[in-house]
Protein backbone atom coordinates (compact mmCIF):
# COMPACT_ATOMS: atom_id res chain seq x y z
CA UNK A 1 0.00 0.00 0.00
CA UNK A 2 1.23 3.40 -0.95
CA UNK A 3 -1.45 5.31 0.88
CA UNK A 4 -0.48 6.37 4.39
CA UNK A 5 -3.18 7.10 6.92
CA UNK A 6 -2.90 10.81 7.79
CA UNK A 7 -4.36 12.51 10.85
CA UNK A 8 -4.01 16.26 11.26
CA UNK A 9 -4.08 17.98 14.65
CA UNK A 10 -4.96 21.65 14.44
CA UNK A 11 -3.17 23.98 16.86
CA UNK A 12 -5.73 26.72 17.33
CA UNK A 13 -3.45 29.34 18.84
CA UNK A 14 -0.99 29.39 15.93
CA UNK A 15 -3.05 27.94 13.08
CA UNK A 16 -0.45 25.16 12.70
CA UNK A 17 -1.22 21.63 11.61
CA UNK A 18 0.65 18.72 13.20
CA UNK A 19 0.43 15.33 11.55
CA UNK A 20 0.62 11.65 12.36
CA UNK A 21 1.36 9.69 9.19
CA UNK A 22 0.93 5.95 9.56
CA UNK A 23 1.44 2.75 7.64
CA UNK A 24 -1.49 0.83 9.11
CA UNK A 25 -0.19 -2.46 7.68
CA UNK A 26 2.87 -2.37 9.93
CA UNK A 27 1.67 -0.05 12.70
CA UNK A 28 4.58 2.36 12.13
CA UNK A 29 4.15 6.11 12.00
CA UNK A 30 5.89 9.46 11.78
CA UNK A 31 4.99 12.68 13.56
CA UNK A 32 5.38 15.83 11.47
CA UNK A 33 5.70 19.38 12.84
CA UNK A 34 4.56 18.80 16.44
CA UNK A 35 3.95 21.90 18.58
CA UNK A 36 5.21 22.55 22.11
CA UNK A 37 2.63 24.85 23.70
CA UNK A 38 3.97 28.19 24.88
CA UNK A 39 2.29 31.07 26.64
CA UNK A 40 4.35 34.18 26.09
CA UNK A 41 2.54 36.10 28.81
CA UNK A 42 3.65 33.77 31.60
CA UNK A 43 6.71 32.27 29.84
CA UNK A 44 5.33 28.80 30.47
CA UNK A 45 5.60 25.83 28.13
CA UNK A 46 3.21 22.89 28.14
CA UNK A 47 2.84 19.57 26.39
CA UNK A 48 -0.93 19.41 25.96
CA UNK A 49 -0.76 19.34 22.15
CA UNK A 50 2.11 16.85 22.01
CA UNK A 51 0.42 14.63 24.60
CA UNK A 52 -2.75 14.57 22.48
CA UNK A 53 -0.62 13.20 19.64
CA UNK A 54 0.92 10.59 21.94
CA UNK A 55 -2.53 9.58 23.09
CA UNK A 56 -3.71 9.14 19.49
CA UNK A 57 -0.63 7.03 18.74
CA UNK A 58 -1.09 4.86 21.85
CA UNK A 59 -4.81 4.47 21.17
CA UNK A 60 -4.10 3.09 17.74
CA UNK A 61 -1.23 0.91 18.87
CA UNK A 62 1.27 2.69 16.59
CA UNK A 63 5.01 2.96 17.09
CA UNK A 64 6.88 6.10 16.12
CA UNK A 65 9.70 5.75 13.58
CA UNK A 66 10.39 9.41 12.87
CA UNK A 67 9.81 12.86 14.34
CA UNK A 68 10.04 15.19 11.35
CA UNK A 69 10.13 18.95 11.08
CA UNK A 70 9.59 20.63 7.71
CA UNK A 71 11.48 23.79 8.67
CA UNK A 72 12.62 25.83 11.67
CA UNK A 73 9.25 27.37 12.56
CA UNK A 74 9.02 31.08 13.29
CA UNK A 75 5.64 31.13 14.98
CA UNK A 76 5.65 28.25 17.51
CA UNK A 77 8.03 25.95 19.37
CA UNK A 78 8.74 22.45 18.05
CA UNK A 79 7.87 19.54 20.35
CA UNK A 80 10.43 17.30 18.61
CA UNK A 81 12.72 16.95 21.64
CA UNK A 82 9.87 16.31 24.03
CA UNK A 83 8.45 13.62 21.74
CA UNK A 84 11.88 12.07 21.29
CA UNK A 85 12.20 11.87 25.07
CA UNK A 86 8.85 10.04 25.20
CA UNK A 87 9.22 7.72 22.19
CA UNK A 88 12.95 7.37 21.53
CA UNK A 89 12.29 8.04 17.83
CA UNK A 90 14.92 9.95 15.82
CA UNK A 91 14.35 13.60 14.87
CA UNK A 92 15.02 15.09 11.44
CA UNK A 93 14.92 18.36 9.52
CA UNK A 94 16.39 19.74 6.26
CA UNK A 95 20.18 19.85 5.96
CA UNK A 96 20.15 23.55 5.14
CA UNK A 97 19.15 24.19 8.75
CA UNK A 98 22.88 24.74 9.29
CA UNK A 99 22.72 27.91 7.16
CA UNK A 100 19.73 29.08 9.19
CA UNK A 101 21.60 28.37 12.43
CA UNK A 102 24.55 30.47 11.19
CA UNK A 103 22.27 33.32 10.28
CA UNK A 104 20.51 33.41 13.64
CA UNK A 105 23.64 32.63 15.66
CA UNK A 106 24.85 36.07 14.61
CA UNK A 107 21.56 37.74 15.49
CA UNK A 108 21.33 36.07 18.94
CA UNK A 109 25.09 36.36 19.61
CA UNK A 110 25.08 32.88 21.13
CA UNK A 111 28.38 31.71 22.54
CA UNK A 112 29.58 28.19 21.88
CA UNK A 113 26.49 27.20 19.90
CA UNK A 114 27.13 24.34 17.45
CA UNK A 115 25.96 25.50 14.01
CA UNK A 116 26.27 22.01 12.59
CA UNK A 117 22.81 20.46 12.74
CA UNK A 118 23.97 18.08 15.49
CA UNK A 119 20.76 18.88 17.39
CA UNK A 120 18.89 16.44 15.07
CA UNK A 121 19.48 12.74 14.42
CA UNK A 122 19.17 13.08 10.64
CA UNK A 123 19.53 15.96 8.21
CA UNK A 124 17.68 15.40 4.93
CA UNK A 125 18.90 16.68 1.56
CA UNK A 126 16.97 16.78 -1.71
CA UNK A 127 16.39 13.27 -3.05
CA UNK A 128 17.06 11.48 0.24
CA UNK A 129 14.75 8.63 1.05
CA UNK A 130 13.37 7.04 4.22
CA UNK A 131 10.46 4.82 5.08
CA UNK A 132 7.54 4.55 7.44
CA UNK A 133 6.82 0.84 7.76
CA UNK A 134 6.49 -0.35 4.16
CA UNK A 135 5.76 3.10 2.72
CA UNK A 136 8.58 4.97 1.02
CA UNK A 137 9.28 8.60 1.68
CA UNK A 138 11.44 11.04 -0.22
CA UNK A 139 12.48 14.63 0.24
CA UNK A 140 12.31 17.80 -1.87
CA UNK A 141 14.36 20.80 -0.84
CA UNK A 142 11.69 23.53 -0.87
CA UNK A 143 13.36 26.86 0.03
CA UNK A 144 11.64 30.23 -0.16
CA UNK A 145 9.74 30.46 3.12
CA UNK A 146 12.99 29.52 4.86
CA UNK A 147 16.37 28.43 3.49
CA UNK A 148 15.99 25.01 5.06
CA UNK A 149 12.40 24.12 4.19
CA UNK A 150 11.80 20.62 2.89
CA UNK A 151 8.77 18.72 1.64
CA UNK A 152 8.21 15.13 2.73
CA UNK A 153 6.61 13.01 -0.01
CA UNK A 154 5.29 9.87 1.67
CA UNK A 155 3.47 7.45 -0.62
CA UNK A 156 0.68 9.41 -2.33
CA UNK A 157 0.84 12.24 0.25
CA UNK A 158 3.09 15.31 0.38
CA UNK A 159 3.64 17.43 3.46
CA UNK A 160 4.18 20.82 1.90
CA UNK A 161 4.20 22.90 5.11
CA UNK A 162 4.63 26.61 4.36
CA UNK A 163 4.73 26.64 0.55
CA UNK A 164 1.08 26.57 -0.53
CA UNK A 165 -1.74 26.92 1.98
CA UNK A 166 -5.27 25.78 1.13
CA UNK A 167 -6.31 26.91 -2.37
CA UNK A 168 -8.38 29.81 -0.95
CA UNK A 169 -5.41 31.03 1.12
CA UNK A 170 -2.57 31.39 -1.38
CA UNK A 171 0.98 30.78 -0.24
CA UNK A 172 3.33 31.27 2.70
CA UNK A 173 5.30 34.42 3.22
CA UNK A 174 8.83 34.67 1.87
CA UNK A 175 10.23 37.62 3.81
CA UNK A 176 11.93 35.94 6.76
CA UNK A 177 15.75 36.17 6.91
CA UNK A 178 16.92 33.83 4.13
CA UNK A 179 13.48 33.87 2.48
CA UNK A 180 12.98 34.37 -1.26
CA UNK A 181 9.79 34.72 -3.31
CA UNK A 182 11.52 33.42 -6.44
CA UNK A 183 12.80 30.33 -4.59
CA UNK A 184 9.33 29.79 -3.16
CA UNK A 185 7.89 29.86 -6.69
CA UNK A 186 10.39 27.20 -7.82
CA UNK A 187 9.67 25.06 -4.76
CA UNK A 188 5.93 25.26 -5.43
CA UNK A 189 6.48 24.33 -9.08
CA UNK A 190 8.37 21.19 -8.03
CA UNK A 191 5.51 20.18 -5.73
CA UNK A 192 3.08 20.71 -8.61
CA UNK A 193 5.02 18.22 -10.77
CA UNK A 194 3.62 15.44 -8.53
CA UNK A 195 0.63 13.54 -9.96
CA UNK A 196 -2.64 15.50 -9.93
CA UNK A 197 -4.27 13.25 -7.33
CA UNK A 198 -1.37 13.57 -4.83
CA UNK A 199 -2.76 14.55 -1.44
CA UNK A 200 -1.20 17.78 -0.21
CA UNK A 201 -1.08 18.56 3.51
CA UNK A 202 -0.28 22.15 4.42
CA UNK A 203 1.52 23.46 7.49
CA UNK A 204 -0.89 26.26 8.43
CA UNK A 205 -4.46 27.25 8.00
CA UNK A 206 -5.59 30.71 9.05
CA UNK A 207 -9.29 29.95 8.50
CA UNK A 208 -9.87 32.25 5.54
CA UNK A 209 -13.08 34.24 5.99
CA UNK A 210 -13.74 32.56 9.34
CA UNK A 211 -14.43 29.09 7.85
CA UNK A 212 -13.52 25.84 9.66
CA UNK A 213 -9.84 24.92 9.71
CA UNK A 214 -8.88 22.58 6.86
CA UNK A 215 -5.55 21.31 5.58
CA UNK A 216 -5.88 18.73 2.79
CA UNK A 217 -5.94 19.51 -0.93
CA UNK A 218 -4.51 17.90 -4.06
CA UNK A 219 -2.05 18.96 -6.72
CA UNK A 220 -4.92 19.23 -9.23
CA UNK A 221 -6.99 21.41 -6.92
CA UNK A 222 -4.07 23.73 -6.21
CA UNK A 223 -3.20 24.04 -9.89
CA UNK A 224 -6.78 24.90 -10.81
CA UNK A 225 -7.86 27.11 -7.95
CA UNK A 226 -5.04 28.62 -5.89
CA UNK A 227 -4.87 32.26 -7.03
CA UNK A 228 -1.12 32.35 -6.29
CA UNK A 229 -0.46 29.71 -8.98
CA UNK A 230 -3.47 29.28 -11.30
CA UNK A 231 -2.70 31.22 -14.47
CA UNK A 232 0.25 32.97 -12.83
CA UNK A 233 3.78 33.48 -14.13
CA UNK A 234 6.82 33.54 -11.89
CA UNK A 235 6.91 37.34 -12.23
CA UNK A 236 3.22 37.62 -11.22
CA UNK A 237 3.89 35.45 -8.17
CA UNK A 238 6.95 37.40 -7.06
CA UNK A 239 5.05 40.69 -7.44
CA UNK A 240 2.02 39.55 -5.44
CA UNK A 241 4.07 37.75 -2.78
CA UNK A 242 6.38 40.72 -2.24
CA UNK A 243 3.48 43.17 -2.06
CA UNK A 244 1.66 41.05 0.53
CA UNK A 245 4.79 40.41 2.58
CA UNK A 246 5.30 44.16 2.94
CA UNK A 247 2.01 44.30 4.85
CA UNK A 248 2.75 41.46 7.31
CA UNK A 249 4.19 42.12 10.77
CA UNK A 250 6.78 39.67 12.08
CA UNK A 251 5.18 36.63 13.73
CA UNK A 252 4.45 37.37 17.36
CA UNK A 253 6.75 34.60 18.59
CA UNK A 254 9.49 34.66 15.93
CA UNK A 255 12.28 35.83 18.26
CA UNK A 256 11.16 33.40 20.94
CA UNK A 257 10.61 30.43 18.65
CA UNK A 258 13.80 30.36 16.61
CA UNK A 259 16.06 30.10 19.64
CA UNK A 260 14.20 26.94 20.61
CA UNK A 261 13.65 25.51 17.13
CA UNK A 262 17.25 25.97 15.99
CA UNK A 263 18.14 23.81 18.99
CA UNK A 264 15.88 21.09 17.60
CA UNK A 265 13.13 21.97 20.08
CA UNK A 266 15.41 21.99 23.14
CA UNK A 267 14.92 25.00 25.43
CA UNK A 268 18.07 27.14 25.89
CA UNK A 269 20.50 25.68 28.46
CA UNK A 270 19.88 26.60 32.10
CA UNK A 271 21.87 29.42 33.71
CA UNK A 272 23.76 28.94 37.00
CA UNK A 273 20.51 29.22 38.96
CA UNK A 274 19.07 26.29 37.03
CA UNK A 275 16.54 28.44 35.14
CA UNK A 276 16.30 28.65 31.37
CA UNK A 277 15.83 32.01 29.64
CA UNK A 278 14.92 33.31 26.22
CA UNK A 279 16.90 36.19 24.79
CA UNK A 280 15.39 38.92 22.61
CA UNK A 281 17.67 40.87 20.25
CA UNK A 282 16.59 44.51 20.32
CA UNK A 283 16.26 46.51 17.12
CA UNK A 284 17.47 43.67 14.90
CA UNK A 285 14.23 43.99 12.90
CA UNK A 286 11.99 46.89 12.11
CA UNK A 287 8.46 46.92 13.43
CA UNK A 288 5.84 49.30 14.63
CA UNK A 289 6.82 50.40 18.12
CA UNK A 290 3.51 52.23 18.49
CA UNK A 291 1.29 49.10 18.29
Ligand SMILES: N[C@@H](CCC(=O)N[C@@H](CS)C(=O)NCC(=O)O)C(=O)O
Nearest residue numbers: 074075162172173204250251252253
Ligand atom coordinates in the same frame (compact mmCIF):
# COMPACT_ATOMS: atom_id res chain seq x y z
N1 LIG B 1 -0.07 36.28 12.99
C1 LIG B 1 0.77 35.11 12.98
C2 LIG B 1 1.51 35.10 11.63
C3 LIG B 1 2.34 33.91 11.47
C4 LIG B 1 3.07 33.87 10.12
O1 LIG B 1 3.72 34.82 9.70
N2 LIG B 1 2.94 32.71 9.47
C5 LIG B 1 3.69 32.39 8.31
C6 LIG B 1 4.01 30.91 8.31
S1 LIG B 1 5.17 30.55 9.61
C7 LIG B 1 2.98 32.78 7.02
O2 LIG B 1 3.39 32.36 5.95
N3 LIG B 1 1.95 33.60 7.08
C8 LIG B 1 1.27 34.03 5.90
C9 LIG B 1 0.27 35.09 6.18
O3 LIG B 1 0.12 35.47 7.36
O4 LIG B 1 -0.35 35.54 5.21
C10 LIG B 1 1.76 35.18 14.15
O5 LIG B 1 2.03 36.28 14.64
O6 LIG B 1 2.23 34.13 14.58
Ligand SMILES: [Fe+2]
Nearest residue numbers: 073074145162
Ligand atom coordinates in the same frame (compact mmCIF):
# COMPACT_ATOMS: atom_id res chain seq x y z
FE1 LIG C 1 6.62 28.71 8.82
